[in-house]
Amino acid sequence: MLRGDLVPDSTHDQRLLDRKGPTDWLHMDPWRVLRIQAEFVEGFGSLADLPPAVTVFGSARTSRGSADYDMGVRVGHALAKVGYAVITGGGPGVMEAANKGALEAGGISVGLGIELPHEQRLNEYVDLGIEFRYFFVRKTMFVKYSEAFVVLPGGFGTLDELFEAVTLVQTGKITKFPIVLMGTTYWQPLLDWIKGTLLVEGMISPADPELLHLTDDPDEAVRIIVESNSKPEQEIIEARVRAASEEENGT
Numbered sequence: 001m002l003r004g005d006l007v008p009d010s011t012h013d014q015r016l017l018d019r020k021g022p023t024d025w026l027h028m029d030p031w032r033v034l035r036i037q038a039e040f041v042e043g044f045g046s047l048a049d050l051p052p053a054v055t056v057f058g059s060a061r062t063s064r065g066s067a068d069y070d071m072g073v074r075v076g077h078a079l080a081k082v083g084y085a086v087i088t089g090g091g092p093g094v095m096e097a098a099n100k101g102a103l104e105a106g107g108i109s110v111g112l113g114i115e116l117p118h119e120q121r122l123n124e125y126v127d128l129g130i131e132f133r134y135f136f137v138r139k140t141m142f143v144k145y146s147e148a149f150v151v152l153p154g155g156f157g158t159l160d161e162l163f164e165a166v167t168l169v170q171t172g173k174i175t176k177f178p179i180v181l182m183g184t185t186y187w188q189p190l191l192d193w194i195k196g197t198l199l200v201e202g203m204i205s206p207a208d209p210e211l212l213h214l215t216d217d218p219d220e221a222v223r224i225i226v227e228s229n230s231k232p233e234q235e236i237i238e239a240r241v242r243a244a245s246e247e248e249n250g251t
């Protein structure tokens, strides 16, 4: 109830039906919540019928014809060949390469794009595309609709996506979720730091580095994913519980 000076000088109906007035309310947070909600609804609605999918991450800056681009094409191709839909961020570079490989292999090629300050369209190899306004909504879609992540060389964006996934697995939010790093030369120093510093300093558990698989071979990446996804969920949970209790007991 509002009385006195707090009574507004117009009703909700008037404000809804009258076209007059400033539009800056459109950019206010309560309205944004609805837009965020709409983005979730659209994402869930468009992706719900996808077959099992794998998301491929990697640099937006990788040039066509480079070794990493070629690796992206090959892994997209290999994933599609065994029936996985391939999801990427829909941009250029490694994302485009993986979409290209998937499409050329006759698979389903998905791009979950993001609105950026400079204009950018979904790459030409995307067959099912959604453009998101919000990074965090898009990230939910990557995780919810894939069974694994494959991560090729990349920068901050790629590292962000990689470490989000590792954290979700480490904290048990997602269970059957292999993460495959492709590009041994590029990723080995990071793995060395994880084992040599994070583990030694006690920032992670001894079982945690095992969450990351490393290979240069697209077929090996696919094998790791298929094998891991065919393990019963219970087996994975038990292995992690065992590792945690061994750590607690110092064995």
Ligand SMILES: CC(C)=CCNc1ncnc2c1ncn2[C@@H]1O[C@H](COP(=O)(O)O)[C@@H](O)[C@H]1O
Pocket: 056, 057, 058, 059, 060, 061, 088, 089, 090, 091, 092, 095, 113, 114, 116, 120, 153, 154, 155, 156, 157, 158, 159, 161
């Ligand atoms: C050339 C340029 C900067 C284009 C930006 N265009 C982008 N389009 C779509 N997703 C992107 C883009 N930039 C970053 N990302 C996200 O972050 C990752 C790549 O970031 P980075 O280039 O590694 O750090 C991708 O897996 C993608 O999900």
